[in-house]
Amino acid sequence: MGPDEMDPVVLEIMAVLDSLFLAERQARFQVSALEVQDYPFAATFEMVRDTESDAAIEEALSGFGFEQHTLDDDAELWISDELGLMVFLFFTTPDGRSYTYRIVRFEVAGEDEISL
Secondary structure, eight states, X not given: OOTTOOOHHHHHHHHHHXXXXXXXXXXXXXXXXXXXXXXXXXXXXHHHHHHHHHHHHHHHHHHTTOEEEEEETTEEEEEETTTTEEEEEEEOSXXXXXXXXXXXXXXXXXXXXXXX
């Protein structure tokens, strides 16, 4: 693969994440509109949507063979040794509901088991 070519798996992961994040943003707009009319319903809708969004991200990345590693309250690292990819998810708002991501390709240089 040349330097200007993108790995098809990376493109697929990007498309999945972009569509999930777009759905999350659309749900946020719906919550904002509902808050004006019916705050209790909006709060319930937001809670359900947050749970669905978290589950969708986890399901999508797990489906590609990634394992989740929480770095702190603002970031997650998903690693797939099989694909040689890492996905960094950064939460970009205080409520943790807006994301930015980076996908990094890596190669395992060596692997030794160390017993302590």
